[in-house]
Amino acid sequence: MISSEIKKEYDEKGFLIVHNAIDSDLAAEVKNHVLWLGEKYPDIRPEAFHHHLLIHDPFIHHLLKSDRLLKIVEKIIGPNIALFGAHYIAKRPYDGKPVGWHQDGSYWPLEPMNVVSLWVAGTSSTVKNGCMRVIPGTQNKRLLKPSEMMQVDTEEYVLDLAIHPDQIDDSDAVDIEMEAGDVSVHNPFIIHGSNANLSDQWRMGLTLRYIPTTTYVNREHWECILLRGNAVDKIKNHYTGKPVYIDGEHMPFQGYEHYR
Numbered sequence: 001m002i003s004s005e006i007k008k009e010y011d012e013k014g015f016l017i018v019h020n021a022i023d024s025d026l027a028a029e030v031k032n033h034v035l036w037l038g039e040k041y042p043d044i045r046p047e048a049f050h051h052h053l054l055i056h057d058p059f060i061h062h063l064l065k066s067d068r069l070l071k072i073v074e075k076i077i078g079p080n081i082a083l084f085g086a087h088y089i090a091k092r093p094y095d096g097k098p099v100g101w102h103q104d105g106s107y108w109p110l111e112p113m114n115v116v117s118l119w120v121a122g123t124s125s126t127v128k129n130g131c132m133r134v135i136p137g138t139q140n141k142r143l144l145k146p147s148e149m150m151q152v153d154t155e156e157y158v159l160d161l162a163i164h165p166d167q168i169d170d171s172d173a174v175d176i177e178m179e180a181g182d183v184s185v186h187n188p189f190i191i192h193g194s195n196a197n198l199s200d201q202w203r204m205g206l207t208l209r210y211i212p213t214t215t216y217v218n219r220e221h222w223e224c225i226l227l228r229g230n231a232v233d234k235i236k237n238h239y240t241g242k243p244v245y246i247d248g249e250h251m252p253f254q255g256y257e258h259y260r
């Protein structure tokens with residue numbers, strides 16, 4: 001996709017796919033990272049490799065520096081970019097959990113709600129293995145509050161809240177099918193979710209949430225990463241520094257020596 005089209009498509013549809021946004025070596029490292037985290041944290045399901053496990057991880061910092069990813073983000077939120085959330089939603093073969101219909105912004109303490117998500121595919125993501133699905137047009141709806149959503153069992157679902165089926169029409173939902181290395185982009189209002197993975201293949205996605213540095217994260221002690229441009233003095237976000245790579249503690253990757 002020509003980069004000038006990114007903003008246009010995003011503004012019109014609230015989501016888009018950028019094919020081959022990262023090269024195949026880096027995509028393979030995303031996949032290895034999920035498997036590596038699985039060995040490091042055997043008691044945590046791979047749908048739940050959350051922000052706190054990733055924010056000081058040298059491989060994540062390395063990936064976030066990818067110029068191609070930052071170019072996509074810059075088209076949408078401008079040149080002063082920070083990461084406020086990272087989370088692998090990786091679904092194992094046969095028992096990967098579904099994600100109920102939701103709008104991301106319902107969960108987030110962002111002021112204002114100026115944020116964009118990238119979903120980086122570490123494996124192919126298909127209807128069969130539980131790819132993300134979006135409901136077109138819903139980017140123009142208001143954000144539901146958590147109190148307007150239903151509580152769902154996290155033994156069965158990745159997230160604890162979901163929009164009640166009576167409140168949505170998912171008949172024209174679009175499946176975001178991608179290959180490893182592709183990236184989808186979505187806005188915080190669009191309603192999306194995914195089905196369970198009952199296939200014999202992994203489905204691995206890394207969700208990355210980017211804010212302009214004018215967006216305040218109103219959650220105590222929450223750590224962000226400043227990626228490009230400048231912080232804004234009066235916006236009191238906490239930006240964490242570059243992590244130090246430690247043998248055994250972190251996954252080796254191409255370029256890890258820059259984090260020694």
Ligand SMILES: O=C(O)CCC(=O)C(=O)O
Nearest residue numbers: 089099132193194205207
């Ligand atoms: O990975 C999925 O299936 C859902 C992703 C999602 O909800 C998100 O990126 O906000």
